Amino acid sequence: MLTDYHMHLQPDGVGPRAAAAPRWDADGGHLSAGWIGRYVARARSRGVGEIAVTEHVYRFAAARDWLANDFWRQESTEDVDAYVDAVTAARASGLPVLVGIEMDWLADRRDEIGAFLDGRPFDVVLGSVHFLDGHAIDDPTDPDRDRRLPVAELWSRYLEELVAAARSGLYDVMSHPDLPKVFGRRIPPDMDNLLDDAVAAIAETGVAVECSSAGLRKPVGELYPEPSLLARFRRAGVPVTLSSDAHSPEDVARDYPTAVAALRGAGYETITRFAGREPSQVELRWA
Template identity: 30%
Template sequence: MAATRRSERESVNLFSDYHMHPQGHRLQRYDSALLDPWSKAARERGIRDFAITDHDRYHEGVDFEAFRRWREQNDDLTIRMGIELDNDPQSSEAGVAWVQRNWEKLDFVLGSVHFLDNWPFDRAGEDVGFSRRPIEEIYREYAVALRKLVERGWIDCLAHLDLIKIFGFRPKTDFLGYFEEVLVLAREKDLALEISTAGWRKPVGEAYPDEAILRRAKDLGIPFTLASDAHSPFHIGEDYDRLAQLLEKLGIREVALFQSHERRLVPLAAVG
């Protein structure tokens, strides 16, 4: 099975992963002990171009000098310095200010919505919140939060666009309609859109975002990054065999890479 997965992934050369969290979900200082397992795992999995994107609420642990040394020690890999900027009601204001101060030191900034007011809807045990209001109302509120995130700026790419589906709750009709305005706005702002395998290991059991959203984004000319949203080195490049099949199905043949916020598109050319 492992050999089959490796063959399928290499057939379309999925070599990038632009969503990784060495800190996990706690404040940890960047040093070799924290970062070395990530470069080792990326190398073993054939991921040659990747971005470290810890949550902005833990920005105090980001040490640019330690990151620079680690990148130099792994110069066979292309490692990008990034951050994930979300809408946490307690920390996002400070996170935006940190990104603004350090914009030139960063290669890549993800934007995401993890909160509806003070409700961290995607955390374990929070699925009960979806039964308290009509699902259509929750999706409308989520769409508004996404648009506010894009309008706030200081991001290069939108992460897991339909994260709100994480527990499998969704409107019965017009799923794409809730995301149309944010897709158009993202195109206007020249943002990329992440295709994430993380949903396959969540209760919803499907990639982020939905295929209908990906088709619409492709029609709009929005470029895509690839991501695992790894919170452990073991998740780097996870389910990239399934991702390869999804990209082939949708006719997505290039991937967006970033350096100092400058984007370039690279073909996912067949290997061998």
């Protein structure tokens, strides 16, 4: 089977969200079974049998104080329990939907992250490093993003945080593991050994990584992780999930032929499913 284990019910940002709102309002809101059903329908039309909705933790008021960042504070307005209840209800109505969350790694908030996850019925928790020094490294609207950190420091800091997140025990899957390349700032060739070190460290933790088609829609124009890095994860025995990081129904399972071919090329024959944060392997194949 194929799955899509990373998606959002709304776009990021106050403006894009307002522009998109009439679409889900017509279905009864972004938490309605009708709107979630559109994600399922798109998944099915692309041969995908199960999805996980994984809203950003910064969408929720409960995380509002975790980071002093204007974007984060503007985004964090919603009730996480209403979200969990809505996705749970969609599943109870028969939709093949898991309750997930894309949980930012913030090294100084590990207690808050743990408390947030405890006692909520998540099926899968994605671990993402988006923020370094309080700034999002993947923000296309940040005019200073390329000046803030030299490329060598961007990658060394990022990989350090990614490994720390994997080792924290808080996560099931590391998202978009080579995210700093999003605008074309690739890791310098003489730092390639840092990727090997990160792959080995992640392999030791048992955490999965995702193969995400989202990078194909970004300026870098390639999968996360790119195929040769995916092959390194495979050789190290790291399990994998498959995802689109859709922020609207149209992008669910987008570009999956490319992602599935990359997984096969890397040697993967199975992908990881989750239920109640318990992983299992299923054969990687079109339905």
